[in-house]
Amino acid sequence: MSHPVSHAPILLTPGPLTTRLETRQAMMQDWGSWDQPFNAMTAQVCSALLSIVHGEQSHVCIPLQGSGTFAVEAALGTLIAKSGKVLVPVQGAYCERIVKILTILGKAVVRYDLQEDQPVNPEQIASMLRADQALTHVALVHCETTTGLLNPLEPIAAVVERYGRQLIVDAMSTFGALPIDLRQIRAAAVISASGKCLEGVPGMGFVIADLQVLQGSAANSHSLALDLHDQWQYMQATKQWRYTPPTHVVAALQTALELHSQEGGVAARAVRYQDNCSTLIEGMRQMGFVPYLRDADQAPIITTFHAPQHPAYDFPSFYQLMREKGFVLYPGKLTRAATFRIGCIGAISRQDITRMLHAVRQTMQEMGMD
């Protein structure tokens, strides 16, 4: 991968991520929001996003200013009626965030609490949907980025469809890197953002929404700025964004999407991230680090490691010494276990991971942990 500014650190985090030079260079121009070329760019970006999940026949793409959470809140607020009741599997911080959003919106929530290392069980979803006829939706986080845990999307979607409810998927940290096929699964919405596995810069979320569901959601939103239906209608009518668009972010995303396609789309990105992740886990294991998740549940997105037991270890020093060597790691976010996280996503390859592993070994020596 091209890392143009050699002093710039490599971000091994869940976002913002390391991006390609071409992607950042796409931002070297100003665009007017009324300008036809910019509006064509938005349309092109939306159509590329839609095709990544094969939603052309059934869904539309609605972009939204802001970080990923803005798009999640917009989707939950717009696509779920005020009388809706939502089943939320909870196994980490992003699931908790969905619960919090729904609570603030005044929508009924039923929690399905899991251990942080436990994937969602589709059978459990089935029995909860059977037990409560008032449940209208299931809100699922595809990869819980808190740990890197991957949930089995297809069987869960099949259960939700079988029981006639609607599925909303927070695919923030998987979109573009793990396959999601809307011809195969039924989902009211799939949500993601510019700055994760698509390797754009942060600043724009988007919702791939089922057209019929969206058409029926005109009166739902609690919010003006986060009203997806209104955003979509305005865009349909004018080809423009409602309110100031994140022009540079859109331009960068257009280039990032071209690079995604040139790389070989979702399949190729999955292979590269899996290679990063396997290299990472194997190298860390050799140095005595223990991954938090079972291999079978690990998404090739971010890996959580138990903090070393060694008395000389502390995360702030570890972080700082790694940062000085050009690698930005991420603290753990678990409620129980002491952990830290290393991301596998972004414009990075096995060589970067290998260099990072050398830096870990050196850091351990510096800290007196070897």
Ligand SMILES: *Cc1c(COP(=O)(O)O)cnc(C)c1O
């Ligand atoms: C990154 C992420 C989000 C959104 O976080 P923002 O900080 O608002 O961009 C939501 N869900 C998951 C699973 C994520 O990984």
